[in-house]
Amino acid sequence: MINLAQRETKLMVAVHGWSGILLGLLLYAVVVTGTAAVFADEIGTWSAGHVATQSAFARPHGKVIERLGAQTPSKYREAVDLFETGDHDLGVFFHRHETDAAGNLISRGVFYRLDEASRVVEQRPATNEEVFGATNDNALSSFLVETHVRLHVPNPWGLLLTGILGLAMLVAAVSGLLIHRHLFKDIFTLRRAAKPVLFNRDRHNVAGTWSLPFAFVLAFTGSFFSFYGTVGIPIVAMAAFGGDVEALNETVYGNPGKPDARPAAMSGTDRAFADAIRRAGDAPTFAAIENFGRADAKLTTYHPPSEGGLAPISLLYEAGTGAFVQVKPLIGQRPSTGGTLAAIMSPLHFGNFAGVLSKGVWFGLGFAMCYVIYTGLRLWLVRREAEARSLDWLSRSVVVVGLGLPLALLVTAAVFLLTKPLDTAVYWVPTGFVLASLALIVAGAVWSSAAAYARALVLWSGLAMLALPILRLVTGGPGWSTALTASQPVIVALDCALLLAGGWMTWQRLGSHLRSGRSDRLVLEPAE
């Protein structure tokens, strides 16, 4: 129990309420898309119909990578990024670091894509933005992540905006903790049959109290990621490296050893990947080769945390021979507390440290955050019911964003399924989202009441969820037997989740509609 003086409590209530009402809708958009993005990889697999399960790093691509290095202009052999793309194909991006006209550090070079038989199925000059941006295959998951990370606002403003929203969430969590006098006493108290203000307060408090530790963790780590590149790195570079970000990166993330520019064969990659998979217990999610084709070339592999661990694993190899050098800390050359703290920021935010189980828990926590924000906004409105007419626009806005945004995302998923076979998903996914959002905003403005619109949105969302698995199959997605035969349970699991959630929501709405219809008839009986 926290005791504040009455004046301070009033101040905290005002801070809590106004920070929520001013930034709550934007914060809700970030949290909703973040909750969905916890399963971005799985959504990518489901939506694109990927059935391959063997990691591209487990296949021997070494000779082809060496040949591609020989045919790539030498200026682009400064570094090579290796990552999975498409249905477990291998993306190979030979590049050098440059500063563009706006002063931003970019990578420019040649991108290759290798299929499972190591055939080059794509080859083009590209920048890092093009290589790691949305493709026809991953347009949906990429859209979700992009919305969560920067709300589609250009850099650095988008990151700054989401960073500020993370700080607002921290402010709301701290002020909520301070104004809630009976944090533990009320933890099981939810009075469904009470007056609207009390009921809304209870459901906001209960969800907020249970998820409070994670509100801090998710808000802090989210702000960390937003401000890390936009504020943190430039400030450190200015203070210690005369503004040279590349020098900072080299010092903080660079590899140990003396430069040796003599040409050397790069025949150790397959051996290094096999060893890395054995040491880390899992295939890399990303790998990078520095100074490709030189005697001092180093290969770094990046893996998920080991069983029971939180920090991701990085291993360093000699690229020429495949000899293991050391376990590489995220920051610096030697393990440090700062390096470990920086390394666990990512698993703490994304919940990707223990496979589907930790992701499922993080999804649930994200859902709880959405619930806290939505019920908080509802509570603010219910408390001001007397001014209902003047706040009707806000009430409608809360419904449009709170229930309309998830529906718009479901429509966007449908748009992806329809346009992916036409190779136009990159254009139509954001366009579909904007059109769906506009339609839902207009409908929200003209609907008879916010409450009636909320009921309609729940029903439409339920129906959309039920329709998505069918649409996936109709547009050429793999069936359940194909997915299960290929040991790809993700597709079946997401189909089932959509059918269950959609069925439940539809039943809730139609069931209550039928019940109210039945009770109307019962009331009419005596008059008849």
Added chain:
Amino acid sequence: MLLTVISFAITAAALGALCLGDPKRRRTARLDGAAHSSAARRMLVVVGLLPGAALLLAAHGAGFLIWLGGSAIFGWLLTMGAAGRTNPSAK
């Protein structure tokens, strides 16, 4: 994984017992029967927290976070579910 699941199951059972005997919940829902005493509630809180402490002592960071997050979600859903069964005539 097994350690995490067992830890979560113990905490979930403790949370269930705490919820059933929670004095304020029983009072506001006008339920018959006695609520837990303070001593009983304290004991249940300790039982509920012990698995988390065990995971921390075992340096099982991932298990600890899954346990903590899972328990938070379970507690929330439990409270929502228990409220659904409370006396609707208490309007």
